[in-house]
Amino acid sequence: MTSPLKSAEWLTAHLNDPQLRVLDCRYALSDPLLGRIAYLEGHVPGAIYADLETDLSGPVQENGVGGRHPLPDAQDFAAWLGQVGIGNDSVVVCYADHAAGGDFYASRAWWLLRWLGHREVYVLDGGWPAYLRAGGSISTAEPEHAPTTFTPDVQPDMVAEAHDVQHRAADVLLIDSRAPNRYSGETEPLDRKAGHIPGAVNRPFGGALNPDGTYRKVEELRAHLDAGAAPTIAYCGSGVSATPNLLARELAGVPLGPHNRLYPGSWSDWISDDSRGLAMGDQPSLRL
Numbered sequence: 001m002t003s004p005l006k007s008a009e010w011l012t013a014h015l016n017d018p019q020l021r022v023l024d025c026r027y028a029l030s031d032p033l034l035g036r037i038a039y040l041e042g043h044v045p046g047a048i049y050a051d052l053e054t055d056l057s058g059p060v061q062e063n064g065v066g067g068r069h070p071l072p073d074a075q076d077f078a079a080w081l082g083q084v085g086i087g088n089d090s091v092v093v094c095y096a097d098h099a100a101g102g103d104f105y106a107s108r109a110w111w112l113l114r115w116l117g118h119r120e121v122y123v124l125d126g127g128w129p130a131y132l133r134a135g136g137s138i139s140t141a142e143p144e145h146a147p148t149t150f151t152p153d154v155q156p157d158m159v160a161e162a163h164d165v166q167h168r169a170a171d172v173l174l175i176d177s178r179a180p181n182r183y184s185g186e187t188e189p190l191d192r193k194a195g196h197i198p199g200a201v202n203r204p205f206g207g208a209l210n211p212d213g214t215y216r217k218v219e220e221l222r223a224h225l226d227a228g229a230a231p232t233i234a235y236c237g238s239g240v241s242a243t244p245n246l247l248a249r250e251l252a253g254v255p256l257g258p259h260n261r262l263y264p265g266s267w268s269d270w271i272s273d274d275s276r277g278l279a280m281g282d283q284p285s286l287r288l
Contacts, residue, residue, distance in 0.1 A: 029190070175200065
């Protein structure tokens with residue numbers, strides 16, 4: 001199985017490849033303009049800025065269904081990819097900055113392209129800081145890639161909806177990727193209800209990463225996920241910070257698909273229906 005990661009050294013060596021397209025996914029929920037400003041101040045030459053809210057998410061619904069960062073419409077997302085010069089023959093590398101907002105914006109973009117059936121998409125291991133450490137050149141110029149066509153081949157078996165979560169089989173492990181204090185319900189800074197989905201175990205996404213933002217070794221990832229051969233569904237607050245755990249599971253040998261799924265709406269979608277149960281505390285409660 002091909003690794004979903006590319007090193008900074010690989011990227012610097014391939015910057016002039018005509019098929020290469022780079023997505024700068026830097027963002028911060030606390031400051032939505034931070035990523036765009038950072039991009040304008042300097043980015044990988046030729047990189048296209050991908051905004052979490054406008055490019056990597058669909059419109060938020062008033063009733064909360066779909067969560068805070070709903071999946072974009074597949075055709076709309078494919079059209080955007082084509083407009084910025086990404087086609088089915090492109091090799092795409094996504095990066096963010098763990099020191100300023102989080103690496104998971106890059107793995108969100110990676111997951112979305114894989115959802116559209118694109119295999120040649122990767123996450124830059126260690127993100128922007130790793131690129132700088134590798135001596136990568138920096139540009140402030142906006143790229144001018146020729147528009148092309150991206151034809152999606154949507155992979156529905158990568159997705160779990162609320163119904164799938166609620167009625168999951170007994171052997172399916174539900175992974176809550178948020179911080180322990182959000183999982184337990186001790187605090188909830190973003191959503192209107194605190195707690196977690198009954199039966200979920202807590203595997204914070206940060207456990208997949210080293211302090212420098214690179215992914216941990218395979219055996220360490222397996223220990224972090226502690227899922228064995230069980231099929232898994234990962235969720236977080238809105239389907240963004242769960243994606244490092246999905247990538248980690250692929251690194252550990254379980255590719256995206258029916259045994260490694262994302263619940264895209266995540267907690268913010270789950271609580272849009274008041275009839276759904278919730279649990280508190282730092283241990284898995286009785287599942288639904």
